[in-house]
Amino acid sequence: MTGQDPIRERPKFPAGYGLPDSTEGLLDWSAVEVRLLAAEHYWLATVRPDGRPHVVPRWGVWLDSRFYYDGAPTTRHARNLSVNPACTLNLEDGKQSVILEGVSEESRADADDLGARLAEAFSKYHKDGYEPTADSWAGEYGGGLRMFTPHVAMAWFNFPTDATRFRFRVEN
Numbered sequence: 001m002t003g004q005d006p007i008r009e010r011p012k013f014p015a016g017y018g019l020p021d022s023t024e025g026l027l028d029w030s031a032v033e034v035r036l037l038a039a040e041h042y043w044l045a046t047v048r049p050d051g052r053p054h055v056v057p058r059w060g061v062w063l064d065s066r067f068y069y070d071g072a073p074t075t076r077h078a079r080n081l082s083v084n085p086a087c088t089l090n091l092e093d094g095k096q097s098v099i100l101e102g103v104s105e106e107s108r109a110d111a112d113d114l115g116a117r118l119a120e121a122f123s124k125y126h127k128d129g130y131e132p133t134a135d136s137w138a139g140e141y142g143g144g145l146r147m148f149t150p151h152v153a154m155a156w157f158n159f160p161t162d163a164t165r166f167r168f169r170v171e172n
Contacts, residue, residue: 005029006166011154018160027164032155035091035098036062040124042069044104044148045088046080054080059130060148061121065168067100067148068107068118070137078146081105089148096157100150102168107147110138118145 008026013019039062045055056077060069067089071078081087085103109115115134122132137145151170156163 004169006150006153006168009165009167011163011165013160013163019163020161025162027155027157027162029166031157032098032153032166033062035096035155036067039091041092042067043090043092044069044077045090046077046104047084047086048076048080049083059122059125059128061118061124063117063121065150067150068121069146069148070132070144071146072144073106078144081146087148089150095159097159098153098155100148100153102148102150102152104146104148107145108137108139109143109145110135 006029008023008029010019010023010026040059042058042060043055044058045053048054054076056075058069058071060067073079073082077087081104085105087102087104089100089102091098109118115137118137119132119134122130125131132143137143149170150166150168152168153166154164155166
């Protein structure tokens with residue numbers, strides 16, 4: 001994925017949902033990113049190896065157009081992702097919705113200043129007693145750090161007038 005803004009378009013919904021025919025009123029990605037940055041609670045949906053869904057709340061941070069979160073590799077969601085990295089990430093608000101589809105992969109933060117930047121971004125959880133340091137995600141196992149990269153997103157803050165689909169340019 002590049003640092004460019006995603007492509008904006010009107011999502012496809014069945015007739016009767018009242019979506020405008022024009023692209024007037026589409027959200028800007030920057031308005032969605034503000035919510036991703038500020039959120040404290042995210043929902044991650046994965047698929048178990050037998051095809052059943054699994055949904056779990058996650059703490060994490062939006063940084064460099066990706067979502068970083070951590071957890072032991074032995075958790076159900078991490079085990080699911082080791083088999084199938086496709087997943088969705090959602091914010092809690094169903095009326096002002098942000099829904100992202102993408103992939104989650106193991107990551108590490110022992111290069112450049114990523115660990116320090118992550119530790120600073122995770123400061124929003126200090127009040128809850130979670131205070132990772134810059135080296136929390138370094139080393140062989142990366143402290144369970146995972147990185148979610150979005151491929152597609154949908155968002156609306158005033159449905160149906162501003163319902164917007166975002167398509168990201170994914171690097172291969």
